[in-house]
Amino acid sequence: xxxxxxxxxxxxxxxxxxxxxxxxxxxxxxxxxxxxxxxxxxxxxxxxxxxxxxxxxxxxxxxxxxxxxxxxxxxxxxxxxxxxxxxxxxxxxxxxxxxxxxxxxxxxxxxxxxxxxxxxxxxxxxxxxxxxxxxxxxxxxxxxxxxxxxxxxxxxxxxxxxxxxxxxxxxxxxxxxxxxxxxxxxxxxxxxxxxxxxxxxxxxxxxxxxxxxxxxxxxxxxxxxxxxxxxxxxxxxxxxxxxxxxxxxxxxxxxxxxxxxxxxxxxxxxxxxxxxxxxxxxxxxxxxxxx
Numbered sequence: 284x285x286x287x288x289x290x291x292x293x294x295x296x297x298x299x300x301x302x303x304x305x306x307x308x309x310x311x312x313x314x315x316x317x318x319x320x321x322x323x324x325x326x327x328x329x330x331x332x333x334x335x336x337x338x339x340x341x342x343x344x345x346x347x348x349x350x351x352x353x354x355x356x357x358x359x360x361x362x363x364x365x366x367x368x369x370x371x372x373x374x375x376x377x378x379x380x381x382x383x384x385x386x387x388x389x390x391x392x393x394x395x396x397x398x399x400x401x402x403x404x405x406x407x408x409x410x411x412x413x414x415x416x417x418x419x420x421x422x423x424x425x426x427x428x429x430x431x432x433x434x435x436x437x438x439x440x441x442x443x444x445x446x447x448x449x450x451x452x453x454x455x456x457x458x459x460x461x462x463x464x465x466x467x468x469x470x471x472x473x474x475x476x477x478x479x480x481x482x483x484x485x486x487x488x489x490x491x492x493x494x495x496x497x498x499x500x501x502x503x504x505x506x507x508x509x510x511x512x513x514x515x516x517x518x519x520x521x522x523x524x525x526x527x528x529x530x531x532x533x534x535x536x537x538x539x540x541x542x543x544x545x546x547x548x549x550x551x552x553x554x555x556x557x558x559x560x561x562x563x564x565x566x567x568x569x570x571x572x573x574x
Contacts, residue, residue, distance in 0.1 A: 297322070341476040345469045349447070349484070352467060353417045356572060357424040357447065357484045358408040358562075360401055361500050362431025362491030362521075366391055368398040397491045397521055398434045403555035404489055405438025409446065418574035421486060422447060427459040427468060431491045436462035449477050478503060486572070487517045487562045492525040505548055509541075515548070517565045519558045523551045 304320050307313040321327055328337065367375050372392035379385035411421040423439035425432035427448025439446035440462040448463030450470045459468045471477035478500060490501050507513035520526055536543045550565075552558040 338473065338476065341471060341473055342479065345449075345480050346483075348467070348469075352445065353413075353419050353574075354422045354445075354447070354467075354484065355414075355418045355574060356420045356422070356486035358405070358421040359481050359485045359488045360405065360423065360425045360431060360435035360491070361488065361493060361497045362397070362401065363394075363493040363497060364426075364428045364430045364432065365494075366394045366398055366430045366492065368430075368434070369395045371395075394492050394522065394525070397431065400521060400553075400555050400558075401431050401434035401489065401491055402438035402441070404558050405435040405446070406441050407555060407559045408487075409439035409442050409444035414572075414574055416574045418572075419445070420572045422484075424449065424481065424485075425463075426450065426496075427463050428457065429460055431493070433460040433462060435489075436460055449480060451477055482507070482513065485516055487519065487565075489519045489521065489558055492522045505545075508548055509545055517550055517562050518548055519550050519552050519561060521552055521558070523553070 301320060301323055304323065307318075312318055316324060316326060319327070327333065372388075372395050375388040376385060376392060379388045405423045408421040409423050411419075413419055422445060423435050424447040425435040427436070427450040432448070436446045436448060437460075445464045445467055446462065447467045448459045448469065450457070450459050450468070451474060452470060452472050469480070471480075481500065482504060488504060490497065501518075504513070504518065508515050508518075526532070532546055532549070535541045536546055550558075550561045552561060
């Protein structure tokens with residue numbers, strides 16, 4: 284709707300009505316929560332009965348803001364929130380107070396190179412040219428947290444590109460990493476809606492060593508592609524040694540619970556350039572993405 288159409292429409296805008304409603308004359312009736320406009324009544328919106336409406340809002344808000352930002356497709360990064368950047372490895376090891384803590388710090392330190400690879404891959408993806416119509420492709424998107432997620436957002440920020448962060452509300456205090464574009468920093472209550480937004484615009488996905496959250500998101504994506512619910516995209520797994528130690532993909536095929544061809548959904552890589560080359564190969568026969 285154009286500005287002129289908005290100005291000429293017959294009904295007063297909701298924004299103006301909401302502003303006027305706050306200036307109501309104080310009476311016992313207007314002071315009651317029942318009198319509040321429904322969309323200004325937080326207690327009402329948080330009722331269990333309103334869960335379907337909250338689902339709609341959480342789906343719609345990021346969708347509209349990304350549309351307005353001209354984001355047509357994304358390059359999504361999954362990975363641990365615990366892997367340190369290389370410069371922090373020794374400090375983590377030195378800070379260990381027990382042999383067990385030191386062993387874990389050393390294990391995480393061995394994966395620190397993936398921080399740099401995530402940052403480098405994001406830097407490459409973020410330089411994908413904007414179309415003449417202003418549409419952006421391969422926009423870097425992460426969970427907005429620390430470690431691998433931070434590295435992804437940081438890589439995009441290195442080249443002055445916009446980058447998306449999708450935080451989830453957790454019981455402990457947290458904040459998006461400093462490299463997320465503020466206007467594209469989203470917070471979710473529902474894991475399901477967050478995961479949907481990870482994939483709605485995804486044109487490629489990089490998966491780094493990670494824990495339960497990484498497993499959850501990766502296997503859901505593989506299931507969507509396997510069952511034909513989602514078109515195939517490059518699924519780039521960094522760290523073959525790690526993944527083969529924690530998941531025996533070949534055994535799944537040998538046991539018959541997945542097809543041998545399902546293993547082709549995975550592309551093994553170790554470096555940012557390998558990953559980007561795999562994406563280019565995947566889309567080699569496709570037209571350049573437009574708006």
